[in-house]
Amino acid sequence: MKAQPIASHFIDGEYVEDADGTVIESLYPATGEVIARLHAATPAIVEKAIAAAKRAQPAWAAMSPTARGRILKRAADIMRERNRELSELETLDTGKPIQETIVADPTSGADSFEFFGGIAAAGLNGSHIPLGQDFAYTKRVPLGVCVGIGAWNYPQQIACWKGAPALICGNAMVFKPSENTPLGALKIAEILIEAGLPKGLYNVIQGDRTTGPLLVNHPDVAKVSLTGSVPTGRKVAAAAAGSLKHVTMELGGKSPLIVFDDADIDSAVGGAMLGNFYSTGQVCSNGTRVFVARGIKETFLSRLKARTENMVIGDPMDEATQLGPMVSFDQRQKVLSYIDKGKAEGATLVTGGGIPNHVTGEGYYVQPTVFADVTDEMTIAREEIFGPVMCVLDFDNEAEVIARANGTEFGLSGGVFTSDLTRGHRVVDQLEAGTLWINTYNLCPVEIPFGGSKQSGFGRENSVAALEHYSELKTVYVGMGKVEAPY
Numbered sequence: 001m002k003a004q005p006i007a008s009h010f011i012d013g014e015y016v017e018d019a020d021g022t023v024i025e026s027l028y029p030a031t032g033e034v035i036a037r038l039h040a041a042t043p044a045i046v047e048k049a050i051a052a053a054k055r056a057q058p059a060w061a062a063m064s065p066t067a068r069g070r071i072l073k074r075a076a077d078i079m080r081e082r083n084r085e086l087s088e089l090e091t092l093d094t095g096k097p098i099q100e101t102i103v104a105d106p107t108s109g110a111d112s113f114e115f116f117g118g119i120a121a122a123g124l125n126g127s128h129i130p131l132g133q134d135f136a137y138t139k140r141v142p143l144g145v146c147v148g149i150g151a152w153n154y155p156q157q158i159a160c161w162k163g164a165p166a167l168i169c170g171n172a173m174v175f176k177p178s179e180n181t182p183l184g185a186l187k188i189a190e191i192l193i194e195a196g197l198p199k200g201l202y203n204v205i206q207g208d209r210t211t212g213p214l215l216v217n218h219p220d221v222a223k224v225s226l227t228g229s230v231p232t233g234r235k236v237a238a239a240a241a242g243s244l245k246h247v248t249m250e251l252g253g254k255s256p257l258i259v260f261d262d263a264d265i266d267s268a269v270g271g272a273m274l275g276n277f278y279s280t281g282q283v284c285s286n287g288t289r290v291f292v293a294r295g296i297k298e299t300f301l302s303r304l305k306a307r308t309e310n311m312v313i314g315d316p317m318d319e320a321t322q323l324g325p326m327v328s329f330d331q332r333q334k335v336l337s338y339i340d341k342g343k344a345e346g347a348t349l350v351t352g353g354g355i356p357n358h359v360t361g362e363g364y365y366v367q368p369t370v371f372a373d374v375t376d377e378m379t380i381a382r383e384e385i386f387g388p389v390m391c392v393l394d395f396d397n398e399a400e401v402i403a404r405a406n407g408t409e410f411g412l413s414g415g416v417f418t419s420d421l422t423r424g425h426r427v428v429d430q431l432e433a434g435t436l437w438i439n440t441y442n443l444c445p446v447e448i449p450f451g452g453s454k455q456s457g458f459g460r461e462n463s464v465a466a467l468e469h470y471s472e473l474k475t476v477y478v479g480m481g482k483v484e485a486p487y
């Protein structure tokens with residue numbers, strides 16, 4: 001299987017190579033096979049990309065929002081037309097089952113172009129402020145050159161979630177995908193050109209943790225939006241602070257999912273499974289601490305075990321497959337070491353706990369794993385695992401579970417399953433997180449703001465809220481009379 005792109009980078013409307021850059025091997029996680037060889041950006045490539053963005057941005061900003069929006073909507077249409085091809089590429093890039101990528105990856109990116117393309121005409125208006133004889137008005141103006149840095153779990157979605165609001169506000173973007181998943185973003189750049197985006201406005205360069213700082217520290221960059229882990233977020237925010245750049249930080253989590261004893265248990269089990277096993281558990285907002293009311297614990301666990309053991313693990317290109325491999329060998333080793341810690345620290349292994357033996361070959365597979373009797377102090381309850389490992393914890397009452405749910409440095413998401421409407425709202429109101437769900441989990445349509453609090457980050461993606469993070473207000477005070485100076 002090969003997925004070799006024309007070249008490593010996409011700058012100023014065309015593919016560009018610089019073979020002096022360190023080699024990045026793209027491996028298909030289901031087999032370990034090398035499917036593409038690319039090069040990390042050299043400093044010359046970084047300069048070229050930022051210069052192209054800087055050159056193209058003013059003319060783009062001068063276009064009407066409606067005209068900009070028309071191009072993004074066209075890009076959305078092309079993505080939908082090419083959904084199968086883009087989904088297969090996403091599966092090759094990440095190892096996620098085609099069953100998922102076909103409904104959740106390019107389509108989510110297309111939603112983003114469609115949404116921001118559609119709200120452009122009305123969403124970027126300023127305001128008029130009457131001041132008696134005088135008045136003032138505000139304009140929403142772009143920031144300039146924005147940098148997007150992506151994680152490997154949703155490569156195409158992240159490239160679009162950052163690109164769409166940046167572009168609609170009149171900015172240019174330089175996007176660096178994760179070194180683990182370099183392929184998808186290049187296709188997004190190609191499609192934007194096909195849709196009519198002027199060249200230079202959406203550039204993709206490859207690289208790793210040594211390339212990112214070249215972008216973040218660049219004086220011509222006005223904003224950095226990172227999707228990544230908390231330690232990377234701290235480094236990027238600190239570097240950006242050196243030149244007071246705008247930042248959006250979409251970081252990690254260890255989110256609580258609380259199941260009360262009056263919940264619809266099958267729905268709660270389904271929500272917990274989706275919130276732990278979708279994308280082989282590689283979802284930042286996953287509800288990895290599942291607090292289950294003691295009275296329903298046995299029923300919950302037995303249904304969860306049966307459904308988990310029924311999951312179809314295997315070839316991600318087979319439409320029947322529900323769970324694919326982890327993205328990389330290293331990520332699998334990390335997940336397996338957390339599973340070992342769970343066992344060593346005394347959690348009860350309900351199911352899974354290792355490498356599935358019916359999947360042969362070199363793929364980075366891990367069994368969907370459930371631990372019960374997990375306590376708040378255990379490593380697996382405190383640290384983000386980023387794999388298909390669910391921790392089930394018991395609780396006795398509402399006040400106790402809220403305090404324990406909030407007892408983490410993270411604050412990305414959370415969820416509550418209950419049939420008591422009042423309790424549902426009362427509990428989510430007290431949970432410290434950016435996105436919360438009642439009686440469902442992990443649904444993130446483009447219409448709703450998404451982002452974290454506490455150490456999970458700041459800024460919001462999607463929805464009209466994202467416009468504020470890719471633009472700033474310019475205020476104009478208009479004096480209508482004579483200036484009365486006292487001297």
Ligand code: NAD
Pocket residue numbers: 149150151152153154176177178179207208209210211212213216227228229230231232233235236249250251252253283284285384386412451452457
């Ligand atoms: P990571 O932090 O290792 O890397 C993220 C990106 O940052 C990569 O492109 C990497 O090359 C780059 N990078 C690393 N060091 C850098 C530096 N010093 N300066 C600039 N760039 C640098 O994260 P990952 O392993 O790719 O992704 C998994 C993490 O991402 C998890 O913690 C997960 O929760 C988080 N995540 C968050 C969201 C969200 O929206 N909140 C979404 C997806 C993933």
